[in-house]
Amino acid sequence: GYGTATELLTLRERIWGYAPDIVLLAVTTNNDVVDNSRELKKTDEVPYFVYRDGKLVLDDSFLTSRAFLLRQSRLSRFGRWTKDHSRFLQAINEAHRGFKRLLASSKSRRITSFAELNATKFDVSARSEELGTDNIVYVEPNSPVWNDAWLVTEGLILAMRDEVSARGAKFVLVTLSNGPQVLPDPKARQAFQRRLGNRRSLLSR
Numbered sequence: 001g002y003g004t005a006t007e008l009l010t011l012r013e014r015i016w017g018y019a020p021d022i023v024l025l026a027v028t029t030n031n032d033v034v035d036n037s038r039e040l041k042k043t044d045e046v047p048y049f050v051y052r053d054g055k056l057v058l059d060d061s062f063l064t065s066r067a068f069l070l071r072q073s074r075l076s077r078f079g080r081w082t083k084d085h086s087r088f089l090q091a092i093n094e095a096h097r098g099f100k101r102l103l104a105s106s107k108s109r110r111i112t113s114f115a116e117l118n119a120t121k122f123d124v125s126a127r128s129e130e131l132g133t134d135n136i137v138y139v140e141p142n143s144p145v146w147n148d149a150w151l152v153t154e155g156l157i158l159a160m161r162d163e164v165s166a167r168g169a170k171f172v173l174v175t176l177s178n179g180p181q182v183l184p185d186p187k188a189r190q191a192f193q194r195r196l197g198n199r200r201s202l203l204s205r
Helices: 004-013 031-036 065-072 074-085 087-114 124-131 144-166 184-195
Strands: 022-028 049-053 055-059 170-176
Touching: 004 031, 004 049, 004 144, 022 031, 022 065, 031 074, 031 144, 049 144, 055 144, 065 074, 074 087
Parallel strands: 022 170
Antiparallel strands: 049 055
């Protein structure tokens, strides 16, 4: 999927040809912040933006990475073509997606069970191991890696806003909900919030 960095590049390279009146950016906090950090996303196969001398600049070193070059090889392109034209492979792919949805549903049920747990405070690294990176986004960042991830994310959003405004269009930013935010039981949401050690969080907004 697209992260904020790729969305900014798409805006610059493809969107303006359509002369939009409104540009809407949807942010999914449980992965968009992580996607803007090489250390958190743990892949060299996508573009990133980084701060250098106080300026947000593109890091496109992925273009020379082994994984990216392999994906652009004839064999890899043939594999993608075969996948697009083979009903059998598409059926396998759909089965894989169904399995992932099943795992996501199981994870959601485990999150709901937080309501039955006592609120316990952990340091950020311990909470990250137990709750997963997706949920640590709710914790105020207190490490260089997370601070940088948030700084870059905010910088990308501001850059997009400024470029849209400069073109005379309207910029709209929306945040999409994550699983813990839409748990139907308020007690489950509150228990999850206490689990993270937050007195106030996105869950209550």
